[in-house]
Amino acid sequence: MSQQNQPEMLSGGAMLVRALHDEGVEYVYGYPGGAVLHIYDALFQQNDVKHVLVRHEQAATHMADAYARASGKAGVVLVTSGPGATNAVTGIATAYMDSIPMVVICGQVMSHLIGDDAFQETDMMGISRPIVKHNMSVRNPADIPMMVKKAFYIAQSGRPGPVVLDIPKDMTIPSQKFPYEYPKEIKLRSYNPNAKGHPGQIKKALQTLLAAKKPVLYSGGGVILGRASEELTELARKLNLPVTNTLMGLGAYPASDAQFIGMLGMHGSYEANQAMHNADVIFAVGARFDDRVTNATKKFCPNATIIHIDIDPASISKTINAQVPIVGLVKPVLQEMLSQLDKLDGKLDQAALQQWWDQINQWREVHGGRYEQRADLLKPQAVIEAVHRHTQGDAYVTSDVGQHQMFAAQYYKFDKPNRWINSGGLGTMGFGLPAAMGVKLHYPDAEVVCVTGEGSIQMNIQELSTCKQYGLGVKIINLNNGYLGMVKQWQDMNYDSRYSSSYMDSLPDFVKLAEAYGHVGIRVTRPEELEPALERAFALKDRLVFLDIHIDPKEHVYPMQVPGGAMNEMFLSKTERT
Amino acid sequence: MRHIIAVLLENESGALARVVGLFAQRGYNIDSLTVAATEDPTLSRLTLVTRGDDQVIEQITKQLHKLIEVVKLVDLSESAHIERELMMVKVKASGDQREEVKRCADIFRGQIIDVSPTTYTIQVVGTSEKLEAFIEAMSNTQILEVVRTGVSGISRGEKALAL
Numbered sequence: 001m002s003q004q005n006q007p008e009m010l011s012g013g014a015m016l017v018r019a020l021h022d023e024g025v026e027y028v029y030g031y032p033g034g035a036v037l038h039i040y041d042a043l044f045q046q047n048d049v050k051h052v053l054v055r056h057e058q059a060a061t062h063m064a065d066a067y068a069r070a071s072g073k074a075g076v077v078l079v080t081s082g083p084g085a086t087n088a089v090t091g092i093a094t095a096y097m098d099s100i101p102m103v104v105i106c107g108q109v110m111s112h113l114i115g116d117d118a119f120q121e122t123d124m125m126g127i128s129r130p131i132v133k134h135n136m137s138v139r140n141p142a143d144i145p146m147m148v149k150k151a152f153y154i155a156q157s158g159r160p161g162p163v164v165l166d167i168p169k170d171m172t173i174p175s176q177k178f179p180y181e182y183p184k185e186i187k188l189r190s191y192n193p194n195a196k197g198h199p200g201q202i203k204k205a206l207q208t209l210l211a212a213k214k215p216v217l218y219s220g221g222g223v224i225l226g227r228a229s230e231e232l233t234e235l236a237r238k239l240n241l242p243v244t245n246t247l248m249g250l251g252a253y254p255a256s257d258a259q260f261i262g263m264l265g266m267h268g269s270y271e272a273n274q275a276m277h278n279a280d281v282i283f284a285v286g287a288r289f290d291d292r293v294t295n296a297t298k299k300f301c302p303n304a305t306i307i308h309i310d311i312d313p314a315s316i317s318k319t320i321n322a323q324v325p326i327v328g329l330v331k332p333v334l335q336e337m338l339s340q341l342d343k344l345d346g347k348l349d350q351a352a353l354q355q356w357w358d359q360i361n362q363w364r365e366v367h368g369g370r371y372e373q374r375a376d377l378l379k380p381q382a383v384i385e386a387v388h389r390h391t392q393g394d395a396y397v398t399s400d401v402g403q404h405q406m407f408a409a410q411y412y413k414f415d416k417p418n419r420w421i422n423s424g425g426l427g428t429m430g431f432g433l434p435a436a437m438g439v440k441l442h443y444p445d446a447e448v449v450c451v452t453g454e455g456s457i458q459m460n461i462q463e464l465s466t467c468k469q470y471g472l473g474v475k476i477i478n479l480n481n482g483y484l485g486m487v488k489q490w491q492d493m494n495y496d497s498r499y500s501s502s503y504m505d506s507l508p509d510f511v512k513l514a515e516a517y518g519h520v521g522i523r524v525t526r527p528e529e530l531e532p533a534l535e536r537a538f539a540l541k542d543r544l545v546f547l548d549i550h551i552d553p554k555e556h557v558y559p560m561q562v563p564g565g566a567m568n569e570m571f572l573s574k575t576e577r578t
Numbered sequence: 579m580r581h582i583i584a585v586l587l588e589n590e591s592g593a594l595a596r597v598v599g600l601f602a603q604r605g606y607n608i609d610s611l612t613v614a615a616t617e618d619p620t621l622s623r624l625t626l627v628t629r630g631d632d633q634v635i636e637q638i639t640k641q642l643h644k645l646i647e648v649v650k651l652v653d654l655s656e657s658a659h660i661e662r663e664l665m666m667v668k669v670k671a672s673g674d675q676r677e678e679v680k681r682c683a684d685i686f687r688g689q690i691i692d693v694s695p696t697t698y699t700i701q702v703v704g705t706s707e708k709l710e711a712f713i714e715a716m717s718n719t720q721i722l723e724v725v726r727t728g729v730s731g732i733s734r735g736e737k738a739l740a741l
Contacts (some may be wrong), residue, residue: 125592130603134646137592154646189741190588190649314640317633 007179012141013042013172015180016105019148021048022182025076027067027441028052028105029060033080034120035107038172040078052441052470054434055462057084061091062431062460063438065100069421070396070439072227074101074155081107081169082120086127090428092162093131097425098248099225101160103151104128108137108168124166133161141171142178149183158193158329159312160225195311197328202336205283205307205324206344209239212281213352217241218264218293221248221424222286222310222330229253229417231334232285238341240353242360244272246287248424251414256393261360262369265293266561267406270367270570273561275360276301277568284308286330289320290425299566309333367559367572369410377552378527380404380479384411387449387477390534395447396421396439400432400456403485404477406557408451430459436474437467447475447538454480454507454548464517464544473542478510481553489556493571514546524549580609581635582661582731584739585624585642585651589615593647597624600645606630606638610663610706610728618741621649627706627729650739658734664701664727665709666691670720671698679719686712697722 010018016039020028029052032040043051054060057079064075079088085106095102109118128135134154136147144167151163209215217239223232229252236243236259243253244264253260262269264276276282282304287293294300297319308315308322309330316325326333371381384407387395397412398421399405405422414420421439423431436450457478467474479485487502511521520543524533530549537545562569562577571577587593594613601608609627616623628638635653642648654661671679672695683690683700686708692699702712706729713724733739 126595129592129596129599135592188646191646312644314637314644318637 007181009177010180011038011042011172011174011177012138012144012167013038013174014045015141015144015178016148016167016172017042017046017049018180019145019182020076021046023148023152024073025049028076028078029054029063029438030078031057031060031080031084033084033107035081035109035169036078036084036105038169038174039105039107039167041174042172051078052466054466056460057087058091058430059434059437059460059463059466061088061102061104062094062428062434063441064102065091065095066398066421066435066438067442068095068100068102069224069435070418071442072225072418074103074152074160075438077102077104079104079106080120081109081124082122084120085122085124089127089131090430092128092164094423094426094428094431095162096131096133098221098423099160100162101155102162103148103155104162104164106164106166108166110170111139111168112170114168124164128164131162132164133159135164135166137166138168138171141176144171145180145182146186149186150188153186154191158191193311195328197309197326197333197336199336199340201324201326202333203340203344205326206337206341207346208281208305208307208324209241209283210344210346210348213349214279214356215239215241215281215283216275216279217243217283217285218246218276218287219243219249219252219285220246220287223249223252224417226286226311226330227417228286228331228334231331231338235334235338235341238338240348240350241283242275242357244268244276246290246293246424247409247422249287250409250420251417254415255413256415261364263409264567265290266295267410267557267559268561269369269410270559270572271360271363273559273567273570274363277566278359279304282306284322285334286310288315289318291319294320295561295567295569296564301567371558374552375527378524378530378549380407380481380551380555381411382527383477383479383530383549383551384408384451386530386534387451388412390538391447391449395419395449396436396443398422398432398435398439398448398450400452400459401427401429401486402453402456403489403555403557404451404453404456404479406486407479412451429456432456433460433463433474433476436476437463437470437472440472440474441470449475449477451477451479453485454478454482454504454510455484461513464514464519467544468518471542473540473544475537476544476546478546478548479551480507480510480548481551481555482507483553485555486557492556510546510548514544519544519546521546521548579631579635580627580629580655582654582659582729583626583628583639583642583651584654584731585626586616586621586649586739586741587624587645588647588649589620589622590647593622594624596645596647597626597642600641601628604637604641606634610726612728612730621741623739625728625730649741652733652739654731654733657737659731660734661705661729661731662703663706663709663729664703665712666699666701666725667713667716667721668697668699668723669716670696670722672696675719679716682715686715688712
């Protein structure tokens with residue numbers, strides 16, 4: 001054998017970095033520390049994989065997560081052992097709850113010290129176990145390429161999720177070298193995630209849909225993750241289905257289309273929740289009947305036959321029983337549905353569907369996304385609508401958690417998938433800014449807007465410094481009402497307005513704060529100031545602009561489902577309910 | 579209802595913790611759990627006894643399947659199967675009692691596996707029900723210690739849980 005065919009000899013740290021490159025990774029987000037110094041040194045000695053230094057490990061995980069949400073590829077995080085790893089936990093759990101592919105590389109103390117309560121030791125395998133799709137600990141440096149391949153394979157296939165790779169420091173010692181070869185593919189006997197869906201079940205689903213008189217298509221994050229929005233849209237149009245998206249599924253079907261009836265669930269549209277409750281067939285695609293969608297499961301959609309497509313069998317009939325379950329990846333299943341549909345004899349009941357649409361349009365009239373207009377106060381809904389106008393509805397919008405998140409979901413009409421980036425499952429405050437950073441880094445020419453509130457933004461405000469270092473010109477829309485708005489709303493509705501710890505006293509001057517970090521800050525306190533401020537902000541292409549927008553502190557998010565009720569039991573304003 | 583679930587899983591460190599963690603995390607019951615290597619050193623076999631209605635059991639088997647290290651599993655209670663559990667009971671046995679304890683052990687086809695002047699240690703093998711019946715039958719005897727292995731199970735006939 002010639003010298004050239006010999007595999008290259010690399011240290012564990014160098015193998016790790018090379019494997020990331022071979023996997024197509026461009027950026028790693030992280031923070032160095034003792035246990036990962038060998039890996040950081042290996043990173044320093046090459047230029048293929050770039051490292052982004054955050055200011056707190058949680059932000060690294062959210063950056064990686066948001067990159068994955070926007071691009072579909074796993075984001076990569078690198079943190080040290082102990083506090084580095086525990087700081088990453090919230091971000092890992094965030095990704096886990098929303099099924100986001102992510103590979104988190106955690107340093108660990110030397111193998112011989114594990115279990116000794118060594119400096120910066122923590123049992124990251126144990127801590128992360130309930131919040132990962134899988135985790136692995138490296139026992140032999142020679143295994144690193146295979147384990148990296150396995151980590152990416154597991155993270156990105158089937159129902160995606162985060163994978164933690166725990167690497168003791170002695171696995172990456174520079175002087176200990178091993179032959180490097182990156183596996184082309186990997187097969188696991190215990191894991192076979194590719195499912196096309198049973199053709200018989202697919203036929204049954206189509207027949208059920210063709211016979212439906214009051215169908216609703218309810219699609220979720222699985223359609224976004226599964227890159228199936230084209231197929232979904234085509235099928236919905238062919239079957240003339242009213243379409244509602246979950247919080248995680250927004251953008252899978254164009255919001256500006258007449259067949260879109262809005263988001264469903266706790267803060268879903270009146271028409272979407274009514275349509276669901278009164279439907280005879282519910283066609284659930286890549287959605288999981290989350291409690292924020294169903295309201296009381298016992299009262300959920302009493303007359304509906306449920307068709308449910310999901311790659312995760314455990315999601316099917318978990319909370320709501322499905323009569324036509326289809327286990328499979330959303331995209332191939334929808335493709336099969338489209339191809340079978342062309343061959344089926346059945347015809348849609350157009351007369352019944354027309355009646356159904358008439359009814360839905362009547363419901364639309366009842367609320368239709370209206371809110372109180374005020375000349376003297378800035379309404380958060382109006383701010384979101386203005387942001388939509390200024391970005392031609394084409395921005396990547398990230399959010400934190402609370403009222404602002406719901407306003408963004410309701411009023412920024414997403415026409416494209418992968419544009420709405422929020423922590424739906426875990427509901428992680430502090431997600432928005434690092435998420436915007438992760439998107440902006442990969443799509444520098446795209447407009448990236450972080451819709452946040454004065455509570456959430458302070459949970460990762462230190463990342464303004466990272467933005468400066470990497471020139472990340474995101475636009476921050478801080479809907480500042482001086483309260484933890486959603487907590488306050490619940491206190492208004494359920495606790496006689498006793499604002500227990502929901503008032504934010506001593507807020508910083510966000511304009512000065514932005515300036516202190518080297519960015520542009522603009523304060524907006526009057527409705528007439530909004531347009532010029534947005535104009536200016538979006539004209540500053542490469543700058544981070546922090547818009548501190550003082551909104552009506554009394555506003556609530558409506559509609560809001562009545563707790564413990566059916567889907568169609570809602571408060572429509574402070575004075576009206578169904 | 580009581581179910582016996584047999585699981586083949588990769589014989590890797592942490593795999594058992596994942597199974598146990600799943601039950602704790604999702605609030606499922608474990609009556610007993612037993613695990614050991616199989617004839618294939620890369621595989622462990624785990625038998626667990628759990629309780630729940632059909633929906634809970636369905637979720638348990640689905641969630642177990644989702645664990646990357648779970649290779650195969652079967653709910654043995656769904657078809658004809660054999661279950662066995664081994665128990666060792668140490669009882670006070672002196673004087674007249676020695677004969678009575680021995681008779682009772684014989685009835686249950688138990689074996690006395692350790693003897694001291696004042697105690698017997700009896701081994702009983704059978705279904706969990708039989709083991710409980712034995713403890714019941716010994717109610718007049720002073721039980722010093724009971725140790726049970728937990729249930730192991732296997733399908734009847736040609737059906738086999740193997741790769």
